[in-house]
Amino acid sequence: MAKNEANSIHLQDLKPFYGSFQAVAPVNTTFASRAITAMIGPSGCGKSTVIRCINRLHENIPGARVEGKVLLGEQNLYGREMEPQAVRRRIGMVFQQPNPLRMLSIEQNVAIGLKLEGRPKKELAERVEASLRRAALWDEVKDKLRESSLALSGGQQQRLCIARTIALEPEVILLDEPCAALDPISTLKIEDLLLELKQQYTVVIVTHNMQQAARISDRTLVFMVDTSVARPRGLMVEEGETLQIFTAPQDLRTQDYISGRVG
Amino acid sequence: MSQKEENSSFYEVWQRRTQHGDLLFGWLTLFFGLVVITLVFAIGYVVWSGSAEARDRFGFGFLFQTGWNPVKHNFGAMPAIYGTLVSSLIAVTLAGPLGILIAVFLSELCPLHLRNPLSFLIELLAAIPSVIYGMWGVFVFIPFFKSGIAKPLASTVGQWLPLFAGPVAAGRGVMVAGIILAIMILPTIAAIAREILAVVPNHQREALLAVGATRWEMIWYGVLPYSRAGIVGGIMLGLGRALGETMAALMVIGSAKSTIENSLFAPGITAAALIASELPNANDSLHESTLILIALVLFGITLILNILARLLVWQVSRGPVGTIRA
Numbered sequence: 001m002a003k004n005e006a007n008s009i010h011l012q013d014l015k016p017f018y019g020s021f022q023a024v025a026p027v028n029t030t031f032a033s034r035a036i037t038a039m040i041g042p043s044g045c046g047k048s049t050v051i052r053c054i055n056r057l058h059e060n061i062p063g064a065r066v067e068g069k070v071l072l073g074e075q076n077l078y079g080r081e082m083e084p085q086a087v088r089r090r091i092g093m094v095f096q097q098p099n100p101l102r103m104l105s106i107e108q109n110v111a112i113g114l115k116l117e118g119r120p121k122k123e124l125a126e127r128v129e130a131s132l133r134r135a136a137l138w139d140e141v142k143d144k145l146r147e148s149s150l151a152l153s154g155g156q157q158q159r160l161c162i163a164r165t166i167a168l169e170p171e172v173i174l175l176d177e178p179c180a181a182l183d184p185i186s187t188l189k190i191e192d193l194l195l196e197l198k199q200q201y202t203v204v205i206v207t208h209n210m211q212q213a214a215r216i217s218d219r220t221l222v223f224m225v226d227t228s229v230a231r232p233r234g235l236m237v238e239e240g241e242t243l244q245i246f247t248a249p250q251d252l253r254t255q256d257y258i259s260g261r262v263g
Numbered sequence: 264m265s266q267k268e269e270n271s272s273f274y275e276v277w278q279r280r281t282q283h284g285d286l287l288f289g290w291l292t293l294f295f296g297l298v299v300i301t302l303v304f305a306i307g308y309v310v311w312s313g314s315a316e317a318r319d320r321f322g323f324g325f326l327f328q329t330g331w332n333p334v335k336h337n338f339g340a341m342p343a344i345y346g347t348l349v350s351s352l353i354a355v356t357l358a359g360p361l362g363i364l365i366a367v368f369l370s371e372l373c374p375l376h377l378r379n380p381l382s383f384l385i386e387l388l389a390a391i392p393s394v395i396y397g398m399w400g401v402f403v404f405i406p407f408f409k410s411g412i413a414k415p416l417a418s419t420v421g422q423w424l425p426l427f428a429g430p431v432a433a434g435r436g437v438m439v440a441g442i443i444l445a446i447m448i449l450p451t452i453a454a455i456a457r458e459i460l461a462v463v464p465n466h467q468r469e470a471l472l473a474v475g476a477t478r479w480e481m482i483w484y485g486v487l488p489y490s491r492a493g494i495v496g497g498i499m500l501g502l503g504r505a506l507g508e509t510m511a512a513l514m515v516i517g518s519a520k521s522t523i524e525n526s527l528f529a530p531g532i533t534a535a536a537l538i539a540s541e542l543p544n545a546n547d548s549l550h551e552s553t554l555i556l557i558a559l560v561l562f563g564i565t566l567i568l569n570i571l572a573r574l575l576v577w578q579v580s581r582g583p584v585g586t587i588r589a
Contacts, residue, residue, distance in 0.1 A: 057472060062375050089475035099466035103488035112484065113474030161470070168474060 007033035007171045007202045009054060013068035016049045016058055023049050024234035026068065029221060031172075033202040036194060038213035038242065040206075041223030042257065046234020047206045050223075051174050054204065055091040056084040072171065089113070092165035096177040098157035100149035100164075107145040109160060113168040127167050135163035136193055155186025162193060172202040180208065191216050210258055213242065220245040222254045307562070314556035316549055325556065331520035333545075338553045340560050345523050346437055346516065346531035347564060351505040353441025353527075354448055359498045361445075362452030363487075366494075369453075370460040371482055382457060389450035397514030400443040405515065408442070409434035413528050425525040435517035438527040443515050444508055448501035455497030459490040492580030499572040506565055509535040534561040 009031040016023050024046035031037045039047040052058040053066050056077060070077045077087045100109045108115075110128045119127075128145075132138040137159045141152070149160055158178055165173055175194070179187040187209075194203055194216055207213050213220055220242045226235035238251040249255045317325070321338065328339025369382055409431055417429035463486050471481040487494070517530020520537060524530070538554050538561075545551040 055473065057469065060469075060472060085475045085477055088473055093469075093473040095466060095469060095473075097466050099464075099470040101467060101470055101485060101488075103491070112471070116474065116476055116480055116484075164470075164474065 007073065009172060009202060009204070010071040011050070011054075011068070012071065014050065014053055014070060015067040016046070016053050017065050017067065018061070019063045021231065022233060024223075025226060025236070027236050029236065029239055031202055031204050032219065033171075034198055034200070035218040036198050036203040036205060036216050037219045037221065038205050038207055038217035039221045039223060040208070040210055040213050040257075041234075042225060043208075044232075044234070045223035045225050047221075047223045048176055049234065051176055051204060051206050052093075054172070054174055055093050056087045057093065059084070089117075089168055090170050091172040091174060092168060092170040093174045093176065094158070094161050094165055094178045096180045098154055098161055098181065100152075100157050100160055102148075102150065104149070105146045106141050106149045106152070106160060109149050110163045110167050113164065117168075128163075131163040131167040132160075134166055134197075135159045136189065137163055153186070155182050155189060158182060158186070158190060159193065162190070162197075166197070166201075170201070172204065173197060175203070175205040177206050177208060179212065187212070210246075214246050217242045222249075222251070222257065224253050224257070310555055310559045310562055314552055314559050316552035317556040320549065321553075321556075326560065329522055333541075333547075333550045336549055339521075340534075340557060342520060342523050343532050343534040343537045343557055344560060344564070346440075347506060347533040347535070347561065349527070350437050350440040350444055350512065350516065350531070350533055351502060353438065354444035354505040355498060355502050357442065357445035358449040358452055358501060362449050362497070362501070363456050363494060365449075365453040366456030366460050367482055367486075369457045371478070371486065382454070385450045385453050385457075389454060393447060393508060393511040394514075396443055396447050397511035400439065400511065400515040404443065405434040405439055408439055413438070417526075417528060421526070421528075426527055428526040429528065431528050433517060433530070435515055435530050436526075436528045437516060437531040440512050440516040440531070440533070441527075443511050444505040447508065447511060448504050451504055452497050452501040455500060456490075456494050459493035459497065460486060463489045492576050495572070495576050495579055499569070499576070502568065502572070503565065506561070506568065507535055508533075509539045512536045513539055534558075534564070 011027045011029050011031075014024075014027040027050055039051065041047050049058060054070055054077075056066075058064050058066055066078060068078075072087075072090065076082070077091075100106075101112065104112065107128055110131050111124045114124050114127055129138065132141060137156060140156060141160075144151070149157060152160060158181075162173075162178075179190055182190065191212065194205065197203060198218075205213075205217065218241070219239065221236055222238040222245065223234050224237045225232050238245065238249060238254045240250070245254065246258060249258060317338070321328070325338070325340050326344065327341055329341045330337045330339045331342070332338075365385070369378055369385075373381065413431040413434065413436075414429075416427045417431050421427040421429055467485050467489055468481055471485040476484065512533045513536035516532060516536060518532055518536070518540060519530035520532045534557050538557055541550070542554055545554055
């Protein structure tokens with residue numbers, strides 16, 4: 001249980017900036033561990049920006065910076081002594097476009113994070129197999145581990161990227177629209193995988209697909225574009241149990257959005 | 264009514280356009296493609312037939328002979344081949360890694376507001392005429408090189424390594440030529456490598472960052488492997504420029520046409536420089552024919568190196584089985 005607590009993520013007055021432009025109104029929320037939290041909302045509402053703040057990838061864009069705090073358990077990820085590399089090691093990320101490393105084989109793709117850590121070769125092979133099994137990809141690729149990952153289908157590539165992420169045994173997994181480029185069958189496979197992964201990890205997923213959020217998430221955050229300020233920016237308008245968000249939304253904008261009237 | 268007529272004639276024209284346009288365009292591009300092939304063969308023919316006299320007289324041994332005496336008709340291509348290969352090799356060894364590092368700095372690390380001015384300066388460097396590089400070499404670099412690098416090296420390492428042995432008389436030599444060539448091809452390599460790095464998709468970088476890679480690891484494991492083939496191609500273009508460079512090389516290499524010295528500080532000659540310096544004074548047909556034969560040799564060297572480069576690109580661009588080739 002203690003570990004449970006330690007793996008949750010707290011955003012405290014999180015304000016992502018692009019230069020002088022604050023892209024999202026201050027966000028305060030908690031992502032519970034061993035649960036899937038979905039972030040939904042129309043394009044440009046800042047959900048991708050927020051998720052990229054959690055593993056400190058946002059600051060990698062020229063001119064971008066972050067104010068406020070992101071806590072993993074009780075540790076401030078934006079603390080002075082925190083290195084972004086260490087944060088990203090503990091908080092894995094899967095992207096919208098499957099992005100296996102082009103010049104590496106399937107095996108090397110999964111092992112790259114461990115290799116950077118300097119783990120011994122023997123351990124690598126074991127962890128590669130374990131991760132591919134967890135990502136439900138092992139049976140499909142076990143005979144071609146040394147071949148290029150680009151020969152895989154889009155859905156397989158995305159599961160490979162998930163395997164690469166969990167090979168590091170992170171505490172949190174972030175997914176930024178992981179199924180946007182995939183067909184429905186591959187999407188269902190990934191969703192099954194996420195339901196499996198949430199037994200162990202804190203899972204945060206950004207999605208455009210509301211059915212997906214309804215299917216797999218335990219909690220849902222709804223983001224909107226706030227046009228009431230001079231320069232429109234993202235705003236979290238509502239959060240709650242997924243069931244409540246989709247059956248009895250409190251906010252009018254959420255109601256309009258999930259019923260398909262806007263967005 | 265009139266509207267309808269207009270429409271039908273429009274469709275007629277449109278039909279005709281699609282029928283003949285592609286065909287015409289196809290023939291046109293084929294023609295220009297053939298022009299290139301014709302040019303290569305025309306140049307090859309001229310060099311081949313022009314060098315007939317010298318080829319008959321010297322045979323294959325010409326390639327491995329030293330000596331250059333137009334009066335006694337004693338010619339050998341070895342010093343020119345040696346000088347060309349060694350000076351170009353020095354140039355690529357120096358400029359290759361340096362050019363890649365410059366490109367990495369420009370595309371990955373450089374602050375945004377510095378990127379464009381610096382890139383422009385590098386491209387400007389590539390546009391400077393070679394005779395100016397040669398002059399700079401003669402008046403600025405050689406005096407510095409002689410006292411600052413060659414003499415200290417010759418009196419220490421040169422005592423036991425013949426490659427760096429003295430005497431360092433005029434300062435002109437193969438090493439200096441190599442360094443000047445390196446400076447000349449550096450912007451070519453850097454500019455091409457920068458373009459190549461710029462098209463590496465961002466998701467490759469983020470893939471590495473997301474597993475905790477440092478910026479350096481991201482470049483080493485992600486960006487550079489992705490652009491390997493293009494970077495090798497850029498280096499090969501630089502090598503091509505170094506092999507064929509005439510003016511700058513002629514001005515700084517020292518024009519020792521008949522012998523090969525062990526030391527890199529000793530004067531030498533490149534094939535292109537040899538032709539440029541001798542052709543105006545070639546009075547008899549054998550001398551002239553020999554110079555054309557040197558041109559044929561240079562043609563051969565570039566051809567062989569280009570084939571090797573192709574093979575190298577082919578080799579390094581091959582990732583694991585099933586990778587799409589660049």
